[in-house]
Amino acid sequence: MGKIRVFRCKICRDPYIGEEPPSRCPFCGALGCYFIPAEEWNPSEYIFEMSDISKANLNAALELELSNTAFYLCAMNAAKTNGDEYGYAKFKALKKVENEHANAILKFLKINQPQLKPVPCSKNFEKNTQEGWDREDRAIKAYAKFAKEAPEIQLRQFFESLVEIETDHLELHAENLKK
Ligand SMILES: [Fe+2]
Numbered sequence: 001m002g003k004i005r006v007f008r009c010k011i012c013r014d015p016y017i018g019e020e021p022p023s024r025c026p027f028c029g030a031l032g033c034y035f036i037p038a039e040e041w042n043p044s045e046y047i048f049e050m051s052d053i054s055k056a057n058l059n060a061a062l063e064l065e066l067s068n069t070a071f072y073l074c075a076m077n078a079a080k081t082n083g084d085e086y087g088y089a090k091f092k093a094l095k096k097v098e099n100e101h102a103n104a105i106l107k108f109l110k111i112n113q114p115q116l117k118p119v120p121c122s123k124n125f126e127k128n129t130q131e132g133w134d135r136e137d138r139a140i141k142a143y144a145k146f147a148k149e150a151p152e153i154q155l156r157q158f159f160e161s162l163v164e165i166e167t168d169h170l171e172l173h174a175e176n177l178k179k
């Protein structure tokens with residue numbers, strides 16, 4: 001066994017205890033390459049003057065993340081009602097990750113989490129999986145654009161990482177839609 005250490009995710013900024021960084025952040029889903037030893041953490045990297053375009057794009061991203069969090073919460077409850085343990089686990093994990101993305105955005109915007117507005121969903125796993133795919137696809141396209149537009153290296157990295165994470169989700173949905 002290796003030595004137990006503390007790492008931190010550069011995307012959601014949360015700490016993680018383990019021998020090695022995980023392949024995906026258990027909180028925000030970022031790839032393991034975004035983890036650094038906690039001793040090397042430099043908080044000044046997160047203090048910077050933010051451009052108007054990035055502020056606007058972060059606000060748009062926040063809307064997407066809150067809506068997706070509320071959608072996956074609905075899908076999670078629908079699966080629970082159906083006694084579908086796999087669907088429950090999948091949508092719960094997605095809800096947690098999207099909520100973490102909203103939180104990470106709030107840290108950049110330095111505002112508190114607004115109330116989650118309920119979003120409707122289907123009672124059916126396949127339909128919710130299809131809508132999840134559509135939502136992830138929209139998010140990926142928006143974040144790829146936001147990454148290109150960001151003058152700040154921190155936000156370019158942040159949006160690029162979100163593209164990778166939402167692509168994981170897209171692939172998961174696609175896998176579930178294969179008959
Ligand atoms: Fe993370």
Ligand SMILES: [Fe+2]
Nearest residue numbers: 065097098101
């Ligand atoms: Fe997300």
